[in-house]
Every structure is written in C-alpha cells, then in structure tokens.
Amino acid sequence: MNTRAALSVSLIGAILTSAYFHRPIRVVRVQGVCSSFFWTARSWLWNYPVTEDYAIWDTGDPTDEQVFGSDRIRLLRIWRFLRPFFVSRGYHPYVLKDPTDLVSDLVPSTPPSTEKITIPFAQRFYSTDDDAEATFFSPFVWPAQDTLGRDVILKYISGPQPSKELRAFHLLQSDALRDDPRNHTIPVLDYVNFNGQVFVVGELVRYGRAFVEAVAFLHEHIISHGDILPQNMMTDALIPQAKKLTEPRIAGVRGPKRRYALIDFETAIVDYSPELLAGFKKDVRDLASALEFNLRCDEDVIPDIVPLFDSMKDSASPTQPSAAAALSHYEEICSSLSTEDLELEDEYHYNWLLAYDGDT
Numbered sequence: 571m572n573t574r575a576a577l578s579v580s581l582i583g584a585i586l587t588s589a590y591f592h593r594p595i596r597v598v599r600v601q602g603v604c605s606s607f608f609w610t611a612r613s614w615l616w617n618y619p620v621t622e623d624y625a626i627w628d629t630g631d632p633t634d635e636q637v638f639g640s641d642r643i644r645l646l647r648i649w650r651f652l653r654p655f656f657v658s659r660g661y662h663p664y665v666l667k668d669p670t671d672l673v674s675d676l677v678p679s680t681p682p683s684t685e686k687i688t689i690p691f692a693q694r695f696y697s698t699d700d701d702a703e704a705t706f707f708s709p710f711v712w713p714a715q716d717t718l719g720r721d722v723i724l725k726y727i728s729g730p731q732p733s734k735e736l737r738a739f740h741l742l743q744s745d746a747l748r749d750d751p752r753n754h755t756i757p758v759l760d761y762v763n764f765n766g767q768v769f770v771v772g773e774l775v776r777y778g779r780a781f782v783e784a785v786a787f788l789h790e791h792i793i794s795h796g797d798i799l800p801q802n803m804m805t806d807a808l809i810p811q812a813k814k815l816t817e818p819r820i821a822g823v824r825g826p827k828r829r830y831a832l833i834d835f836e837t838a839i840v841d842y843s844p845e846l847l848a849g850f851k852k853d854v855r856d857l858a859s860a861l862e863f864n865l866r867c868d869e870d871v872i873p874d875i876v877p878l879f880d881s882m883k884d885s886a887s888p889t890q891p892s893a894a895a896a897l898s899h900y901e902e903i904c905s906s907l908s909t910e911d912l913e914l915e916d917e918y919h920y921n922w923l924l925a926y927d928g929d930t
Contacts, residue, residue: 730766754784786893794849796837798856858882
C-alpha cells in the first residue's frame with residue numbers, strides 16, 4: 571500500500587472512530603443483510619429518529635404552541651425518515667402538499683388506482699386530487715397507497731414488547747373471529763416490522779347498528795375498546811371533507827354494502843382484570859355519546875331512541891344496559907321504522923342512518 575492510500579485509510583478510520591464515539595452505532599434489524607446495513611447507516615445519519623421509547627410518538631400539550639409545533643416537526647421527520655422503508659414494502663405514504671408548510675395537508679404521492687376498487691379496499695367518492703387531501707391528525711397514523719394505487723393507512727401500534735392494541739388485533743384477526751359477521755373492527759391487511767417497531771396496514775374504513783353490534787362482539791370476547799369516539803368509527807368510503815356544515819352530502823354513499831369498523835385499540839383491555847367491568851360500562855356510555863350526534867332524532871319521529879341513548883350514557887346506574895342489551899333494544903326500535911323514517915334527514919343534512927338491514 572502506498573503512502574497516499576495508507577493515509578486515506580488512516581483518515582477514514584479516524585473519522586469513523588470519532589463518529590462512533592460522538593454517536594455510537596446501533597444496529598437496525600430489518601429483513602435482509604443489505605437492508606439492515608442501509609437502515610443502520612440511515613438511522614445513524616438521521617440521529618436515530620425511531621427508537622423503542624414510546625414517547626417519540628407523543629404530541630405533548632396541544633395548547634402549548636411552541637411544544638406542540640416542535641413535536642409536530644419531530645413526528646413529521648419520523649414519517650419522512652420511514653418513507654423509503656414503507657415504499658420497499660409496497661406502500662407509498664402520502665406527502666406534504668407544500669413541503670415548506672408544516673401544517674400543510676397530505677396528498678397522494680402516486681396516481682390512484684384505475685381499476686375497480688373491491689373489498690377490502692375503500693370505495694372512492696372523490697374525483698380530483700384536491701379532494702384526496704388528508705390531514706395529519708394522529709401521530710400514529712399516516713395515509714398511503716399500495717403499489718396498485720389503492721388507499722390504505724399505516725399505523726404504529728407496538729414496540730418490541732407487544733402492546734394491548736397488538737394483542738387485540740391478533741385476537742380479532744384470528745381464524746376464530748376474523749370472519750365473524752359481527753366483527754366490525756378494521757381488517758388488517760399486513761403487519762410491517764421495523765427493528766421491532768410494529769405497524770399495521772389497514773383499509774380506510776361512519777354507521778349505528780354496526781357499531782352497537784361491534785361493541786357487543788368485543789365484550790363477548792372479553793375486550794373493552796376504551797376509546798370509542800367518532801374519529802375511531804369509520805366506513806369504507808373515501809369522501810371529500812365538507813367545507814361547511816350545511817354542504818349537501820354525496821349521493822350513493824349509503825347502502826347495504828357499506829361496511830363500518832372500529833379502529834384504535836391503544837387503550838383496550840384484552841383480558842380479565844379489575845378494570846374490565848368499568849371498561850365495558852365506559853364503552854357503552856361512549857358509544858351512545860358518539861352515535862347520538864347523528865342518530866338522535868326528534869322524539870315524535872323515533873320516540874325510543876332518546877331514552878335508549880340516555881340509559882346507555884348513565885354509566886353510574888346499575889340499570890345501564892350492557893352492549894348486548896343495547897343491541898337488542900336498538901334492533902327492536904329499527905324493526906318498527908318505516909322506509910320514510912329510515913331516510914330521515916335533518917335541516918343540516920345529517921343522515922340519521924337508522925337502517926335496520928345493512929346500513930347501520
């Protein structure tokens with residue numbers, strides 16, 4: 571080896587040694603030796619934005635603009651860092667519409683599918699790229715498209731130690747429960763593992779009987795959801811976001827083939843524990859609160875829906891119905907409704923969606 575080559579090797583060695591002590595190298599394990607080497611190097615260069623610490627996904631106090639803004643920058647950086655990894659697995663994450671604007675909406679990075687969309691993927695009710703925009707709302711969730719341009723979601727659910735959410739998904743997607751018609755939970759299309767961090771790929775999937783049945787199904791199998799909110803109640807339809815409250819709804823969204831699903835099992839209770847019964851009562855209360863926004867009709871039209879929701883929300887009462895009892899009462903109410911009642915809309919164009927067979 572000549573003098574110049576020896577000096578070059580020595581210099582590279584000195585740089586690597588200095589870099590190692592400045593920022594120790596941590597091996598990142600993904601599928602394949604070459605991929606592991608690439609992601610170890612990329613993680614080192616990016617100063618390891620993805621770690622086993624769950625706090626990296628925390629958005630902090632949203633009322634503290636400075637902290638919330640810095641957290642948003644960190645979370646956007648995590649998803650941007652992971653983008654090549656998901657692409658290598660066949661999923662193309664959405665990108666910021668305006669890369670210079672941290673609060674910009676997210677837009678597809680690949681052309682939409684030109685083929686007919688079938689189950690389990692969401693049906694589209696938009697026709698322009700502007701209508702396909704999404705909002706970065708949850709730090710754990712990022713919209714994406716598969717290699718055929720079909721819309722999916724990517725969601726972080728667990729670190730190396732299995733989380734409650736991952737355990738709930740494994741149970742609900744088991745052979746015994748996955749095809750049960752009462753199982754209105756979001757279907758998992760794929761599990762993606764990045765160095766022990768687990769992401770699910772799910773379909774993009776608002777409404778009433780299905781969710782009452784879904785909660786009854788969960789409780790039957792000793793699962794309390796723990797976070798039943800409108801944003802966790804989805805339908806398999808991609809609909810442009812309304813610009814104002816009175817904007818007319820899109821025709822054709824409803825129908826017996828529409829499917830609904832509960833998502834987000836981060837706070838789930840998945841086995842017998844002292845908190846399980848309280849979790850069941852909270853689920854019933856939260857379900858009524860979430861449903862009544864769109865389902866609470868005038869008493870002279872559907873007189874029984876109001877006392878049902880009121881009884882469900884009274885979690886302190888010993889007479890609060892179970893999810894199974896609420897489902898039975900709900901079906902009794904729906905079975906007595908006329909077609910005109912089922913198609914009822916209020917002055918703000920909300921659908922009460924009380925259809926007994928298929929629509930709810």
